[in-house]
Amino acid sequence: MPPAFDTQGIGRLLSQTRASHHVLRHRAHAAYGLGVDGNIVADNDTNTFPLLGLLPPQYPEWLGDRSFHESHGVRFAYVGGEMARGIASVELVCALAHVGTLGFFGAAGLSLAVLEKNLVRLRDTLDPKELPWGANLIHTVGAPDLEERTVDLYLQYGVRRMSASAFMALSPAVVRYACQGLRRASDGRIERTHHVFAKISRPEVARHFLQPPPIALLEALKAGGKITADEATLAAQLPIAEDITVEADSGGHTDNRPLSALFPTIAALRDAMVAKYSYPRPIRVGAAGGIGTPEAVAAAFALGAAYVLVGSVHQCAVESGLSADGKSMLAEAGIADVAMTAAADMFEAGVKVQVLKRGTLMAARGNKLYQFYRRYESLEAIPDNERAQLERDLFRAPLTDIWRQTEAFFSEHEPEQLVRATRDPKHRMALVFRWYLGLSSRWPLQGDATRRTDYQIWCGPAMGAFNTWVRESFLAPLSNRSVHQMALNLLEGAAAITRAHQLRSLGVPVPASAFVYRPTPLAL
Numbered sequence: 001m002p003p004a005f006d007t008q009g010i011g012r013l014l015s016q017t018r019a020s021h022h023v024l025r026h027r028a029h030a031a032y033g034l035g036v037d038g039n040i041v042a043d044n045d046t047n048t049f050p051l052l053g054l055l056p057p058q059y060p061e062w063l064g065d066r067s068f069h070e071s072h073g074v075r076f077a078y079v080g081g082e083m084a085r086g087i088a089s090v091e092l093v094c095a096l097a098h099v100g101t102l103g104f105f106g107a108a109g110l111s112l113a114v115l116e117k118n119l120v121r122l123r124d125t126l127d128p129k130e131l132p133w134g135a136n137l138i139h140t141v142g143a144p145d146l147e148e149r150t151v152d153l154y155l156q157y158g159v160r161r162m163s164a165s166a167f168m169a170l171s172p173a174v175v176r177y178a179c180q181g182l183r184r185a186s187d188g189r190i191e192r193t194h195h196v197f198a199k200i201s202r203p204e205v206a207r208h209f210l211q212p213p214p215i216a217l218l219e220a221l222k223a224g225g226k227i228t229a230d231e232a233t234l235a236a237q238l239p240i241a242e243d244i245t246v247e248a249d250s251g252g253h254t255d256n257r258p259l260s261a262l263f264p265t266i267a268a269l270r271d272a273m274v275a276k277y278s279y280p281r282p283i284r285v286g287a288a289g290g291i292g293t294p295e296a297v298a299a300a301f302a303l304g305a306a307y308v309l310v311g312s313v314h315q316c317a318v319e320s321g322l323s324a325d326g327k328s329m330l331a332e333a334g335i336a337d338v339a340m341t342a343a344a345d346m347f348e349a350g351v352k353v354q355v356l357k358r359g360t361l362m363a364a365r366g367n368k369l370y371q372f373y374r375r376y377e378s379l380e381a382i383p384d385n386e387r388a389q390l391e392r393d394l395f396r397a398p399l400t401d402i403w404r405q406t407e408a409f410f411s412e413h414e415p416e417q418l419v420r421a422t423r424d425p426k427h428r429m430a431l432v433f434r435w436y437l438g439l440s441s442r443w444p445l446q447g448d449a450t451r452r453t454d455y456q457i458w459c460g461p462a463m464g465a466f467n468t469w470v471r472e473s474f475l476a477p478l479s480n481r482s483v484h485q486m487a488l489n490l491l492e493g494a495a496a497i498t499r500a501h502q503l504r505s506l507g508v509p510v511p512a513s514a515f516v517y518r519p520t521p522l523a524l
């Protein structure tokens, strides 16, 4: 195939993503061009082109930090983020493992009994094949026992990777998990049995995970027989987490920061902490939030991400635990069809989550509940007309009935909340409002179409970007959105775009079309 010096021809040659690309100079026109075949010769013949550079084939396997592949036994530096209540299901995590990536099971919001059943399935399916997987530990304010018992299960079922999220500071449970199984290998290196992935969106939180655990905490764990003296000694030489996931504007809990601002900030902090503690090996920083297209994957790797983590768009994968009804709503989303609304957890503190806005009124209704909570001191203080509207539109029952249901729930799960509600009518109001915020995230899981207008589907702008990318392609129908095809296409596209960028940076006139990758059915 002849070399090309015009943008169109260069675009054609670039579509051969697995080729070695030769950067050439045209003798007569002093232009830069591209060749894919041919021989490298030593003569200075006018029929030859001076060779300026040679790029070996670009594979998606090479994207990201090599040590990530080695530490976690994956083919691709690609992670499926945990999605609560088993939306990141056993099927999703298994499919991700089989394609050579790493998935985290969405443990938050599940009872310990349900979590245990899922851990057994994951272990029995993936461990015999030595495929990697992980599960999530979400910080539960005011319920440290739940964290402890979740970690007990993770240790019992040999969960080797745990994504820790929503932490503001370290808890004994997360430190215990990180420390158990630390050992010194015969070559002197410290080896881990358990890997913590810290999901963070603020430097002050990242700092906790980038440091060795506080000595007092290690001593307490040692004194309580939770870790050995050797584990405590080794733990003092390592950070809690060697994989830090920087989460930018994402579905669910988010600070809405752009990745391009947040990532370098955390990477700089990582560098400072590695220098301060002279760690024996590097700490990897991965990127999450807003990643739903090959361009976004390539951009994250260009920022220096060791790995990418995808959430929202996996929610519409065939294997996700969301109902078909919920997935069909996600498939309609555009880039601006998301909004922040009140979160069920930490509702009183004004914490928000990012949700799908299109086709549901939940975002507006959740915000209204939070406004009422701020404005009124009790359910009784809500004016009659407002109360009637809430009962008709949101609760579909008198608030007295909802309170009875709320009471029944909390007396089983967190009776101390009821004690407080008896003393504090504002707290009672918060618990009733949390009835709606809690159930509205269950309705889309069950596919309860009578509650479609109240579906709370966590979703970030990545979903709209993904929908635009796959429009009129084989990935447009939901039935084709296997996580296998989604992940491979995102990665293959990122590799192609990375190559286009490399050549453009070397002075080759690369056409804009080389930065577009259309979804194609791919096989491993």
Ligand SMILES: Cc1cc2nc3c(=O)[nH]c(=O)nc-3n(C[C@H](O)[C@H](O)[C@H](O)COP(=O)(O)O)c2cc1C
Binding pocket: 081, 082, 083, 084, 085, 087, 106, 107, 108, 136, 138, 164, 165, 166, 199, 247, 249, 250, 251, 252, 253, 288, 289, 290, 291, 309, 310, 311, 312, 313, 315, 457, 458, 459, 460, 461, 462
């Ligand atoms: C439906 C849904 C549920 C999620 N649940 C959790 C969770 O329980 N714990 C957590 O740490 N992150 C959770 N996340 C965040 C994802 O793991 C991931 O970090 C995030 O979605 C990445 O950003 P993106 O949505 O822009 O892809 C959830 C995200 C979604 C969309």
